[in-house]
Amino acid sequence: MNTDNQQHIPDQTLLRSDTADAPACAVHQTLYSAGSFAQYDYPAGAGLPEIRAAATGETNWLHFVGVNDAALLRHALAPYGIHDLVVEDILSRKQRPKIEDYGSYIFIAAQVFHYTGNRLHYDQVYLIVGQNFLLSFQQKPLGLFSRLRERMGANPQDMLHKNTAFLAYCLLDRIVDDYFVVLEEFNNRVETIDKALFKDNTRGDILGRIHRLKRDAVRLRRTLLPLRDIFYRLAMRDEFAVFKDSALYLRDVYDHTMQLIESLDASRDMVFSMMDVFLSFQSNRMNQQMRVLTVITIIFMPLTVLTGIYGMNFDYMPELRWHYGYFMLLGLMALIIAGLLVYFYKRKWL
DSSP states (O other): OOOSSSOOOOOGGGSOOOOTTSOSSEEEEEEEETTEEEEEEEEOSSSOOOOOOOOTTOEEEEEEESOOOHHHHHHHHGGGTOOHHHHHHHHOSOOOOEEEEOSSEEEEEEEEEEEETTEEEEEEEEEEEESSEEEEEESSOOOSSHHHHHHHHHOGGGTTTOOHHHHHHHHHHHHHHHHHHHHHHHHHHHHHHHHHTTOTTOOTTHHHHHHHHHHHHHHHHHHHHHHHHHHHHHHHSOOOGGGGGGHHHHHHHHHHHHHHHHHHHHHHHHHHHHHHHHHHHHHHHHHHHHHHHHHHHHHHHHHHHHHHHTTSOOSOOGGGGOTTHHHHHHHHHHHHHHHHHHHHHHTTOO
8 A cells, every 4th residue: 555645546456356256155265374375265055165274373364255144154263262242243234343352353343335326335344353363254245355365376475474463454454445446436426516516407316416425425434434443443552462563554554544534524525515506506597597587577568568558449549540650669669678678788687
């Protein structure tokens, strides 16, 4: 992750991997130590396959995807002494970001978001960080950590001397990177609507689109704030001994989380103001239309009076017998129209 002061711009390396061919239920294992590195993939179905046990001194990363059966999950986590409350949280689909210390391991709950069409969807991601093991969980294939595993396989020497805390940092850093992609998409949608506010061909559902963006901003901020608190506790406070050597890296993630929140707050303020701006613009356009209708009504009022007077069926109306009476009346009407148009033009009503 870049640590400069410029805005973090998502690139292609931050995008998720394609999950079209990914198994819906699987366990992916990465084992490494100072002198060895290996990766294994275990497709899972009605039951979990036999997973290779880590040797002494090896770091074991197990990535569970789509394993949503409580009995299977408890059986797989039994060797690590995971508490039943943690299993319940992992199976939950609505868990706010949090971090909990269970003594021999740290439990971290997080959320990631992605846009599908016009809707913002979220998914749960869980991490369990122990002394020599890291367990990560997704309820379906997301393609979130696939490139990380590929990079580890391509250059294993970069990880051979790293502990589980550094591996957990890599996963947490990847989660924060994913927020930059989502926030860029959110900002693009805000900018698109902002440009369309003052166009005459604006679609009628723009108020609904603004309202959806307001909800998206609230949901993203509601998740980023507790996520910021997690990184603050990991990087700035010595609460968790396992992360002590990775505090410097986690500070970088904390800084980027603050940057996300600041960028989101700026976009959120813009979204909140767009509703008032759009309604004011619509009201102003309605006033202009009413002004035109008022001008037309005022112009026709004296004409209606004249035609009403000379449309009466009285016997003694001298003007009706004039040879040029009809043309004089038309001329008078034209003079009235011209006079009113000049008057309204000078008053800038037209």
